Amino acid sequence: MPILLCRIDDRLIHGQVVIGWGRPLGLQRIVLVDDIVAANDWEQDLYRVAVPEEIELIFATVRGASDRLAEWAGDPKRTAILTGEVHTMGQLVAADTSNLRQINLGGLHQRPGRTERLPWVYLSDEELAELRVMAQSGREISAQDVPTTAAVSLEALA
Amino acid sequence: MIGGAELWLLLAWGTIVAVDLVSMPQVLLARPLVAAAVAGAIAGDVGAGLAVGLLLELFALDVLPVGASRYPDYGPGTVGAVLVVAHQPSPLVWMGAAAGLALVVALSGAASMQWLRHRIARDVQAHADQLGAGDGAAIRMLHLTSIGRDAVRGLALTVVALLLALLLRETGPLDDLTGTLLSVVAGGAGLAAVVRGAVRNAGRGARFRWLAAGAGAGVLLSVFL
Amino acid sequence: MKATRSAWWRLFSLQGSWNYDRMVGVGMGFAAKPLLEDLRRESPERHAEAVARSAEFFNSHPYLAGLALGAVTRAEYDQVPGDQILRLRNALCSPLGALGDQLFWAGLLPAAIGAALAAVALGAGWPVVLLAVVLFTVVRCYVSDWALRRGLETGMGVGRAIKDSRLRRAITLAGIGASLLVGVAIPLVATRLAVGLATPHIALMLLVAVAGLVLGKLAGTRYSSPRFALAALAVVLLARWIAT
Numbered sequence: 001m002p003i004l005l006c007r008i009d010d011r012l013i014h015g016q017v018v019i020g021w022g023r024p025l026g027l028q029r030i031v032l033v034d035d036i037v038a039a040n041d042w043e044q045d046l047y048r049v050a051v052p053e054e055i056e057l058i059f060a061t062v063r064g065a066s067d068r069l070a071e072w073a074g075d076p077k078r079t080a081i082l083t084g085e086v087h088t089m090g091q092l093v094a095a096d097t098s099n100l101r102q103i104n105l106g107g108l109h110q111r112p113g114r115t116e117r118l119p120w121v122y123l124s125d126e127e128l129a130e131l132r133v134m135a136q137s138g139r140e141i142s143a144q145d146v147p148t149t150a151a152v153s154l155e156a157l158a
Numbered sequence: 159m160i161g162g163a164e165l166w167l168l169l170a171w172g173t174i175v176a177v178d179l180v181s182m183p184q185v186l187l188a189r190p191l192v193a194a195a196v197a198g199a200i201a202g203d204v205g206a207g208l209a210v211g212l213l214l215e216l217f218a219l220d221v222l223p224v225g226a227s228r229y230p231d232y233g234p235g236t237v238g239a240v241l242v243v244a245h246q247p248s249p250l251v252w253m254g255a256a257a258g259l260a261l262v263v264a265l266s267g268a269a270s271m272q273w274l275r276h277r278i279a280r281d282v283q284a285h286a287d288q289l290g291a292g293d294g295a296a297i298r299m300l301h302l303t304s305i306g307r308d309a310v311r312g313l314a315l316t317v318v319a320l321l322l323a324l325l326l327r328e329t330g331p332l333d334d335l336t337g338t339l340l341s342v343v344a345g346g347a348g349l350a351a352v353v354r355g356a357v358r359n360a361g362r363g364a365r366f367r368w369l370a371a372g373a374g375a376g377v378l379l380s381v382f383l
Numbered sequence: 384m385k386a387t388r389s390a391w392w393r394l395f396s397l398q399g400s401w402n403y404d405r406m407v408g409v410g411m412g413f414a415a416k417p418l419l420e421d422l423r424r425e426s427p428e429r430h431a432e433a434v435a436r437s438a439e440f441f442n443s444h445p446y447l448a449g450l451a452l453g454a455v456t457r458a459e460y461d462q463v464p465g466d467q468i469l470r471l472r473n474a475l476c477s478p479l480g481a482l483g484d485q486l487f488w489a490g491l492l493p494a495a496i497g498a499a500l501a502a503v504a505l506g507a508g509w510p511v512v513l514l515a516v517v518l519f520t521v522v523r524c525y526v527s528d529w530a531l532r533r534g535l536e537t538g539m540g541v542g543r544a545i546k547d548s549r550l551r552r553a554i555t556l557a558g559i560g561a562s563l564l565v566g567v568a569i570p571l572v573a574t575r576l577a578v579g580l581a582t583p584h585i586a587l588m589l590l591v592a593v594a595g596l597v598l599g600k601l602a603g604t605r606y607s608s609p610r611f612a613l614a615a616l617a618v619v620l621l622a623r624w625i626a627t
Contacts, residue, residue: 013478018484043542047477119276148358149228192516219496250580254616261613275401281402297409301413308399332620335623336620340620342584348576350611354599359493371563371566
């Protein structure tokens with residue numbers, strides 16, 4: 001089963017992910033790629049409890065996830081990949097040949113250096129450049145918080 | 159009939175349900191079924207209220223208020239829709255037009271909420287220093303002012319909804335056949351909305367089977383009752 | 384005790400200052416105020432810091448926010464370093480949002496409304512609507528009261544308390560209830576809408592419903608239910624205007 005959702009969202013696992021996308025896509029597995037969370041037990045406990053019983057949750061480092069992308073894409077579980085930072089996704093994409101085709105910007109909030117692109121998407125110039133690099137490698141990139149709203153393309157965000 | 163006192167009460171009720179949706183107290187008053195039932199009681203026609211609530215709730219069940227995503231604000235429009243249908247000799251002629259009014263107001267309501275959230279963000283940024291210094295009075299002032307702003311937003315939406323409703327009561331939907339067809343089409347669109355939402359929100363696993371089982375039971379109940 | 388009650392009431396307005404800058408942060412600060420009063424007597428500086436932290440960025444489900452409010456308050460009294468408190472506060476946002484969205488917005492809310500819809504479609508009057516509101520609110524009050532007290536008891540250990548709670552089990556059941564009851568309601572409401580209609584009108588209603596579902600499949604996110612309804616209403620008006 002190809003990877004169904006590949007999302008950058010600084011809130012990581014929340015309602016939009018487990019209900020908004022999780023239910024219509026019928027997700028069975030969420031891979032949370034974040035080096036800090038992967039090394040932090042109490043944060044993992046919190047995220048684990050937020051995921052419904054029918055979804056398996058895997059915590060991975062960028063390296064670990066890069067090694068296993070093809071494996072996840074190859075087995076029958078309906079999978080989503082989640083990162084909290086644009087750069088993390090950039091690293092995954094750089095290590096990946098064809099498993100991550102569409103990148104979803106789900107929510108990146110205000111932070112020094114970032115400017116508002118949508119009320120719920122703030123990007124710095126570096127992040128925008130990194131997204132452009134991903135787009136040039138053939139990935140389709142758009143911002144869309146939940147499936148019921150219209151997607152906004154990367155060009156429209158710039 | 160609907161007099162001045164009833165209109166003022168409807169105005170107050172529309173404002174309350176608009177504030178209930180996000181600000182407070184968030185106790186389902188903003189749901190069309192609830193907003194309409196009470197509006198019907200105020201207008202002296204509970205039956206019309208329940209009928210309007212039943213129809214509009216189909217749309218409201220489509221998109222759940224998940225996360226910070228944007229959703230229509232059905233409350234004030236529902237109150238307006240009840241005013242359209244209340245005490246009409248043949249409600250069926252008016253239901254579709256009333257639903258149209260409610261949907262237009264609901265979509266404007268969503269836009270007004272976006273605006274409000276930006277407006278409050280500017281207020282918060284303007285007081286960032288006081289917040290950073292732990293100024294409790296500034297927190298209190300910002301919070302209460304914001305609720306006040308939401309109330310003004312709700313009041314404005316309700317005024318628009320009620321004026322449109324009074325206008326609609328004067329002009330009517332062309333003729334009886336047109337009115338009936340509008341109601342029929344609104345009902346069909348509502349059914350599409352609720353089915354779409356139910357399937358999306360159930361997903362693919364066990365919940366979908368429960369949904370199907372429920373629908374089966376509903377069909378049986380419809381046939382035998 | 385009085386402070387806890389006061390904070391619990393204030394949490395009803397948690398989202399009153401919802402905004403794109405701090406989301407419900409200011410609302411959290413408003414609710415935290417009575418809880419932090421005793422800290423002022425212990426140390427005014429510490430109190431000011433705690434108040435400032437209480438209004439930082441925050442977002443979660445409004446009915447479960449008490450877990451975070453309670454835990455952070457307890458941590459402030461326990462003299463936990465500020466950066467750790469903020470880290471806990473931020474880490475709680477998404478999980479509490481996910482839990483509350485599943486339990487209430489996608490669970491108990493559609494369950495309560497679905498049951499009320501089904502009853503009204505079968506001819507029940509307004510008391511059934513009132514009953515749905517009251518039952519939902521009773522559960523909400525019970526949960527939000529539990530949340531605030533549990534948060535205050537556990538402080539930095541709130542994650543463990545959430546993990547050991549019955550929330551996940553409740554979510555599974557609420558999800559089943561929502562699907563089942565909305566499922567029951569749909570055919571009943573459809574039947575109710577058809578009352579008093581001539582057969583061709585019933586056929587038209589079903590046709591519009593099917594058209595909406597098909598269009599929804601085809602048009603993706605450009606489709607929204609209110610927009611489809613308004614377009615369909617406009618088509619009727621246009622057709623009737625041409626015909627007369």
